[in-house]
Amino acid sequence: MDTGTMGRLPSGMAICCSIPDILYLPELVFGGLVWILVACTYIIPHNPQSYVMAVSLFCFIVTFLWMMFFACGSHNNRASWAAADVGYHFLASVLYLSAAVLLAYVTLYLTADGYSYKLDIAAVVFSYVALVLYVLHTIFSAIRWKSF
Template sequence: MGEQIFGCWVWILVAATHVANPLLQGWVMYVSLTSFLISLMFLLSYLIGFYKRYESWRVLDSLYHGTTSILYMSAAVLQAHATIVSETNDLNNYFINTAASFFAFVTTLVYILHAFSIYYH
């Protein structure tokens, strides 16, 4: 649940800035939005009770969160680069990009922790 909240913040903050590097921040938007939607589907599946029916639920959940953490790490690094580049353009965009970078790294950490906690639980 935490990864969805932080990922939503990344998505909102990147959307609120003037996009200086469309390719870099496009990847950040794609990863954050796609991860948010798939994580929401996992949450709904969990609430419905699919995890009780299938033995491989933990493996699937751990693989998804592990893969997403790798994708989010790449997005966080690209967002940090976009933040460094935006420093010279506009101070307001710089602060928003800084917050987006922070939340991207926090989201990456939460996905990693979720993947390991499911796997070792």
């Protein structure tokens, strides 16, 4: 990792080449997979699945918008944007942690049929992958913020 560029916020296509910004696309892919797989299942009660859907949809939309802000260069390379990046990804990490644990619980104890069980297992795995990606993004964003 180049420490000379760690203190700068990338813009344009540079977000595809810098850590932690390269993690935006995998976050979108795995978050979208969680969203799609949870939408394909039917479990009673609906509340746990609704929370997981809300978290995955919220994080998908905000991550996409956040990536667009960086790609368009709207941040003007300010430290406040670096701090906001750490804050958002920390919030997304906490939300995904709660959603992944809840989804694992629902899958283990409330899923009855085999087809839905396989979809839920895939959703659990992808939610934990998304969680790890958001945690890594938080850590690397915090390192970048501290080097400002």
